[in-house]
Amino acid sequence: MSEPVLSIRNLSISFRTGNGMVNAIRGVDLDLHRGETVAIVGESGSGKSVTVKAIMRILSGNQTINSGTIAFRYEREGRQVTEDLLKLSKKDMRSRINGKRIAMVFQDPMTSLNPTMTVGNQIMEGMMIHLKKSRAEAYKRALELLQLVGITDPEKRMKSYPHQLSGGMRQRVVIAIMLACDPEVLICDEPTTALDVTIQAKILELIKDIQKKTGISVIYITHDLGVVAKVADYVAVMYAGKIVERGSVNDIFYDPRHPYTWGLLSSMPDIETESEKLFSIPGSPPNLLHQVEGDAFAPRNVYALNIDFKQEPPMFRVSDTHYAATWLLHENAPAVQMPQTLRDRLDKVMKEVGDPWKTDALSCR
Numbered sequence: 390m391s392e393p394v395l396s397i398r399n400l401s402i403s404f405r406t407g408n409g410m411v412n413a414i415r416g417v418d419l420d421l422h423r424g425e426t427v428a429i430v431g432e433s434g435s436g437k438s439v440t441v442k443a444i445m446r447i448l449s450g451n452q453t454i455n456s457g458t459i460a461f462r463y464e465r466e467g468r469q470v471t472e473d474l475l476k477l478s479k480k481d482m483r484s485r486i487n488g489k490r491i492a493m494v495f496q497d498p499m500t501s502l503n504p505t506m507t508v509g510n511q512i513m514e515g516m517m518i519h520l521k522k523s524r525a526e527a528y529k530r531a532l533e534l535l536q537l538v539g540i541t542d543p544e545k546r547m548k549s550y551p552h553q554l555s556g557g558m559r560q561r562v563v564i565a566i567m568l569a570c571d572p573e574v575l576i577c578d579e580p581t582t583a584l585d586v587t588i589q590a591k592i593l594e595l596i597k598d599i600q601k602k603t604g605i606s607v608i609y610i611t612h613d614l615g616v617v618a619k620v621a622d623y624v625a626v627m628y629a630g631k632i633v634e635r636g637s638v639n640d641i642f643y644d645p646r647h648p649y650t651w652g653l654l655s656s657m658p659d660i661e662t663e664s665e666k667l668f669s670i671p672g673s674p675p676n677l678l679h680q681v682e683g684d685a686f687a688p689r690n691v692y693a694l695n696i697d698f699k700q701e702p703p704m705f706r707v708s709d710t711h712y713a714a715t716w717l718l719h720e721n722a723p724a725v726q727m728p729q730t731l732r733d734r735l736d737k738v739m740k741e742v743g744d745p746w747k748t749d750a751l752s753c754r
């Protein structure tokens with residue numbers, strides 16, 4: 390098994406607020422291997438964005454990192470090095486990591502674009518600063534990148550300003566900017582949510598295509614079941630600041646084990662359910678201002694056992710690739726199956742997505 394490019398261990402983050410400390414991230418472990426896509430899914434507020442922002446070290450001033458390591462393995466001056474990103478100074482993060490080796494695409498492309506600079510200069514800037522390329526070299530590469538992200542007439546587009554482009558084009562330009570320095574890791578935080586369905590599909594294909602060509606590793610945050618099934622090799626399911634289930638896309642779509650994952654998959658939109666009324670998980674997530682006792686999902690879980698209210702479940706192993714933190718996996722627990730309506734829905738999603746047993750999905754391990 391290859392060493393992961395990125396390994397998060399026991400990450401715990403709190404935010405100071407007027408009402409006290411919010412324990413937003415409560416011991417996250419996550420691995421990302423070369424060339425793989427890991428999708429992080431979970432309800433709003435479960436901690437997806439805070440986790441990926443911690444990788445980039447772009448958290449707000451009221452945050453405290455209570456514990457954890459984020460080991461990043463990359464090549465520097467011809468050697469493999471491993472650094473704990475949480476131990477790097479802000480200056481080292483800026484000069485060595487952010488935008489250069491780890492790049493992030495946000496939901497709103499305008500967050501990453503400078504409205505007063507041409508597209509060309511924005512793509513070239515990073516290459517000239519970080520990779521010390523000459524202007525002519527950077528220009529040539531910028532044209533190639535615009536082509537790679539599917540922008541026609543790249544010479545003309547180099548001179549455009551962001552406001553002269555459509556939403557889909559802007560997101561393509563952002564991806565070109567992010568790829569300019571050949572990063573090892575691309576983090577996509579709901580990158581297609583603001584775009585219409587056809588453009589969404591094109592951007593997803595683009596990211597997959599780039600991944601095939603460059604071997605880049607991708608972390609993808611999304612609320613959309615169809616997107617997860619299409620882009621992910623592995624899925625991490627977050628609830629109340631923890632990863633409660635993780636597995637290959639096939640593990641999660643064919644054999645999900647955590648009742649929260651069942652609820653989440655039943656409530657996630659897919660291409661066909663726009664107008665249909667979706668299931669919604671009853672109740673709401675716990676207030677993380679307070680200490681969580683037992684399984685954080687227990688009060689909303691119709692399958693909860695007595696122990697769920699008293700003791701937090703460990704991560705139980707289902708297979709080498711699949712783990713879930715639910716007492717239902719304990720050897721003495723009653724046998725409980727996922728609801729049949731969910732089984733039918735997942736079968737339908739996987740059929741639409743095509744052959745789920747992607748031959749490359751498990752090839753790295």
Ligand SMILES: Nc1ncnc2c1ncn2[C@@H]1O[C@H](COP(=O)(O)OP(=O)(O)OP(=O)(O)O)[C@@H](O)[C@H]1O
Binds near residue numbers: 413449451
């Ligand atoms: N600056 C902050 N101050 C206080 N609490 C914060 C801050 N940033 C995030 N949080 C809290 O951290 C928790 C996790 O937030 P996060 O944005 O990671 O959720 P998410 O899963 O990405 O949600 P969404 O899908 O809505 O983006 C939430 O409870 C949120 O209120």
